[in-house]
Amino acid sequence: MDDGRNFRSIYYEKVGCRSVEEKKSLEILLKENPVFKAKLLQFLKLFSVPSVHRGLLYNLALDVYPIYMESKEFVMQQKKDTYEDLTRALEVMRYIDDRTPKCRVFYAMYLLETKKLNSSVNLYRDSVFSLLAEVILEGLEVDPVESYFITKSFYRFSEDISNEVPKLKQQTCFYLEKEEEEIYRHLSSRNIIDKLPFDFWYPSIFSSILDRLALIRIFDKVASGSISIVVFVFVVICSYTRFQLKNPKIDTEEVIKIIESYAVEDDSQKSEVIINKSIDLWQKYCMKK
Incomplete structure (x- = not known):
């Protein structure tokens, strides 16, 4: 077939x-x-x-479990020990306590593990890592140890996306023009597309915008290595906000506000619609033989 x-x-x-x-x-x-x-x-x-x-x-x-299942118990014990060592150290240093949200704990753990933790770090500032952690924590039924190591895997995908942002922006222009030519021409004529925060939207996989439980289906595709799906999420959001984006006096800040407020996290129905259409569009263009 x-x-x-x-x-x-x-x-x-x-x-x-x-x-x-x-x-x-x-x-x-x-x-x-x-x-x-x-x-x-x-x-x-x-x-x-x-x-x-x-x-x-x-x-x-994502290599949290080993490929040989007879080694699973040993490998997961090592990961559990690492997890507990990191959290214990953070508690002693008073970076976290029982009230710290788990996604912030994960972010602090990652910074400590990678030797990037310092006194100037604000754990409550939305970082890509903590945003990805929120999706994993809400979208998967796994224990905290597994959640942390899965989040680390997605952060590696996020870094891949960051490195590919210039290429992904080119794809964005290409597919937006094909699907919504009028919007593309309008935004391009006002030099808006080049000023949009793709360097945050794409690596965070829109996790600050879309409902987390719905967004996990986009994470499925990213986990397979299909990072270009983020382009189609943007194109679809533009499609559903086309009438607002056609405002002849629109500027970059207004476009950002429209994109980021269309399907806020607590609006699961809008997010589901966007995600279904995004996957359909990605399959239409990227799954051809």
């Missing part, structure tokens, strides 16, 4: 039961020993992930 799936998968999709076949396939993959990571990453890329399996899938695909 052109999309790499068998006839039965196509049949299930047409009759609305596609997830039945996918779930069976995923359960088989998760039981393999050693773990075949390439297949797990391919599943994340091609299919919707059942929420009940997402935590285990992330742990295996």
Whole structure:
């Protein structure tokens, strides 16, 4: 088949039961020993992930668990020891206490682990790391140790996105022009696109804007290595705010406000719509053989 799936998968999709076949396939993959990571990453890329399996899938695909499951207990004990050493040190240094939000704790742990923690750090300032941690903590049913190490994996993806921002901006212009030519021409004519904070929106995977429980489905695609999906999230938000963006007197600050306020975190319905359309658009352009 052109999309790499068998006839039965196509049949299930047409009759609305596609997830039945996918779930069976995923359960088989998760039981393999050693773990075949390439297949797990391919599943994340091609299919919707059942929420009940997402935590285990992330742990295996992102190297939190070892590929040989007989080593899992030893490896996770090492990670647990690291986790406890970091939190204990932060408590002694009075950077955190029982009231510190977990996402801020994770951020402090990462800074300490990477030797970047100092007295000038403000843990309550929204950082990309803490924003990603919020999505992981809300979107996955895993323990805190696993959540921390999964967040670290996504932060590495975030750094990859940061390095690719110039290329992703070019893709943004290309796909925005294809999907919303009038908006693209209007924003370009006012030199607005080059001034938008893609260097924050993209590495944070819009986690300061979209509902976290809905956003985890975009994280699925990023975890597979498909970091360009962030481009389509932006294009879709522009599409749904087209009438506001067409304001002839609009400036950069107004565009930022429109983008960042369209689907605020507590509006899960708008976020779901944006994410569904973003995945559809990404598949339309990036899943062609």
